[in-house]
Amino acid sequence: MPVELRKVSYTYAPxxxxxxxxxxxxxxxxxxxxxxxxxxRTGCGKSTLIQLIAGLAAPSDGQIFLxxxxxxxxxxxxxxxxxxxxxxxxxxxxxxxxxxxxxxVAFGLKYLDRSRxxxxxxxxxxxxxxxxxxxxxxxxxxxxxxxxxxxxxAIAGVLAVMPKFxxxxxxLAGLDPxxxxxxxxxxxxxxxxGMTIVMISHDADALAEYADRIVILKxxxxxxxxxxxxxxxxxxxxxxxxxxxxxxxGIAERLRLRGWxxxxxxxxxxxxxxxxxxxxxx
Amino acid sequence: MPDVIRAEKLVYSYSxxxxxxxxxxxxxxxxxxxxxLLGHNGSGxxxxxxxLNALLEVQQGELTVAFxxxxxPGNVWKIRERTGMVFQNPDNQFVxxxxxxxxxxxxxxxxxxxxxxxxxxxxxxxxVDMSGYETHSTHLLSGxxxxxxAIAGVLASEPDIxxxxxxxxxxxxxxxxxxxxxxARLHEEGKTVILISHYIEEAVxxxxxxxxxxxxxxxxxxxxxxxxxLDLLRRTGLTPPVPVRLYYDLRSRGLQLPFxxxxxxxxxxxxxxxx
Numbered sequence: 001m002p003v004e005l006r007k008v009s010y011t012y013a014p015x016x017x018x019x020x021x022x023x024x025x026x027x028x029x030x031x032x033x034x035x036x037x038x039x040x041r042t043g044c045g046k047s048t049l050i051q052l053i054a055g056l057a058a059p060s061d062g063q064i065f066l067x068x069x070x071x072x073x074x075x076x077x078x079x080x081x082x083x084x085x086x087x088x089x090x091x092x093x094x095x096x097x098x099x100x101x102x103x104x105v106a107f108g109l110k111y112l113d114r115s116r117x118x119x120x121x122x123x124x125x126x127x128x129x130x131x132x133x134x135x136x137x138x139x140x141x142x143x144x145x146x147x148x149x150x151x152x153x154a155i156a157g158v159l160a161v162m163p164k165f166x167x168x169x170x171x172l173a174g175l176d177p178x179x180x181x182x183x184x185x186x187x188x189x190x191x192x193x194g195m196t197i198v199m200i201s202h203d204a205d206a207l208a209e210y211a212d213r214i215v216i217l218k219x220x221x222x223x224x225x226x227x228x229x230x231x232x233x234x235x236x237x238x239x240x241x242x243x244x245x246x247x248x249x250g251i252a253e254r255l256r257l258r259g260w261x262x263x264x265x266x267x268x269x270x271x272x273x274x275x276x277x278x279x280x281x282x
Numbered sequence: 283m284p285d286v287i288r289a290e291k292l293v294y295s296y297s298x299x300x301x302x303x304x305x306x307x308x309x310x311x312x313x314x315x316x317x318x319l320l321g322h323n324g325s326g327x328x329x330x331x332x333x334l335n336a337l338l339e340v341q342q343g344e345l346t347v348a349f350x351x352x353x354x355p356g357n358v359w360k361i362r363e364r365t366g367m368v369f370q371n372p373d374n375q376f377v378x379x380x381x382x383x384x385x386x387x388x389x390x391x392x393x394x395x396x397x398x399x400x401x402x403x404x405x406x407x408x409x410v411d412m413s414g415y416e417t418h419s420t421h422l423l424s425g426x427x428x429x430x431x432a433i434a435g436v437l438a439s440e441p442d443i444x445x446x447x448x449x450x451x452x453x454x455x456x457x458x459x460x461x462x463x464x465x466a467r468l469h470e471e472g473k474t475v476i477l478i479s480h481y482i483e484e485a486v487x488x489x490x491x492x493x494x495x496x497x498x499x500x501x502x503x504x505x506x507x508x509x510x511x512l513d514l515l516r517r518t519g520l521t522p523p524v525p526v527r528l529y530y531d532l533r534s535r536g537l538q539l540p541f542x543x544x545x546x547x548x549x550x551x552x553x554x555x556x557x
Binding site: 040041042043090091141144145146147148149151170173174175176177178179181202204205242243244247248250251254255258259260269272273276277280281 | 298299303321323328370424426454455456457458480482520521524525527528532535537546549553556
């Protein structure tokens with residue numbers, strides 16, 4: 001179920017003195033089963049991109065296709081879009097509203113054609129994925145959890161629907177290190193199970209470790225698009241752009257400058273460790 | 283230096299929840315100290331922070347903030363004036379869409395005479411390196427700028443104690459650096475700083491690191507003592523900084539560096555000395 005953007009532009013407040021172009025003729029295709037990391041400085045158009053793919057705003061110009069169908073055509077079935085594309089927005093915890101965890105996580109399933117048992121199983125599965133004990137939390141108020149826990153509850157609500165295409169806007173912000181690693185592992189597992197994942201993050205180390213492909217936006221246009229190992233190898237370019245390339249790439253680059261032969265594409269921790277150990281024992 | 287904050291055996295449970303968010307937490311902070319408070323989600327960090335600003339009432343235990351007894355209801359406003367708190371999401375902290383008006387909100391509510399306010403705003407903006415932004419619109423700033431304006435909003439009330447609750451987690455790397463530089467500068471200028479985070483790298487520059495777990499103080503010490511202790515970090519639910527991780531992983535392969543580096547620069551220097 002590929003998503004394709006063809007020359008998509010989006011301008012906020014068009015025709016006014018406050019007109020602000022957020023995306024400029026952006027073309028991008030995300031294929032089935034990809035794990036794409038999206039980076040860029042604050043204000044580069046990342047969040048606008050999500051709103052357009054999710055169909056919450058229509059492009060000022062250009063088209064967006066889901067499975068070959070233009071999602072902004074009149075005859076396009078929006079319900080299909082909602083089922084297939086799941087979105088975890090920034091600070092999803094502010095969307096918690098139901099009286100119990102069970103009801104809140106089940107909300108997205110409410111109008112889907114599934115049996116009661118199927119819905120309950122989906123809620124249980126989603127909560128367990130996010131590290132909760134279903135029986136222990138199901139009847140609690142979602143508002144009585146800590147900030148990071150609320151974040152995980154809200155994400156469970158999106159996963160319960162089992163979208164084919166999952167978009168996440170800064171989901172790691174505010175998660176502690178173990179929660180972050182566990183969540184990234186879960187995304188990897190879902191991705192290996194066939195879910196397409198597009199994750200916006202400032203955490204270059206996380207994207208280097210988990211994403212296959214990296215897209216970097218700058219001023220509403222593509223700045224970089226390619227395999228993670230290739231994009232993060234341009235350490236200087238990414239630093240100059242203010243996106244950063246992460247700690248592992250940084251150590252590799254600086255050791256290289258000081259005469260160590262660390263190959264390009266050393267962007268993951270395990271590889272860096274092997275390279276350092278290998279050079280040392282020589 | 284005297285203890286500007288003293289918490290003794292604080293216990294706190296949110297209503298409708300049997301779990302103790304703070305469960306006998308004790309810690310003292312010296313005046314002018316830069317303390318990093320680390321812990322996992324739900325460890326009690328934010329609950330503690332809300333006590334320091336008198337947003338939460340002490341249920342059990344003792345607490346003095348800015349040398350004032352936090353249990354005395356008459357001290358609530360004085361404590362809030364002495365302690366300023368900045369939160370995670372820059373967009374949630376503005377009360378006005380114009381920077382100058384936003385910065386005036388705090389002092390005005392503390393009853394500062396109107397003629398003093400422009401001077402306070404000017405000094406607060408200078409302190410976060412954003413002089414001249416009085417008439418700018420808050421929503422047109424970058425993430426890092428917004429967070430610095432949020433800090434200026436707190437500084438305008440001229441507090442002695444600054445509490446930063448995960449202030450960098452929404453920022454891109456450059457914004458993060460800007461904000462951390464601002465935090466370090468405010469500390470150098472004499473403010474007591476409490477930085478709450480789970481970006482362990484942010485704790486490296488602190489005078490002291492306190493680890494909180496299950497509502498209790500697990501340990502406190504220098505960044506080097508705390509952040510290079512794998513077992514302690516594991517018990518706190520944190521992962522070590524990359525250089526520390528590399529040190530231990532190299533060691534388990536029989537490759538021993540002279541000491542455990544805390545920063546990437548230290549690690550690189552140690553490695554290059556080998557060559």
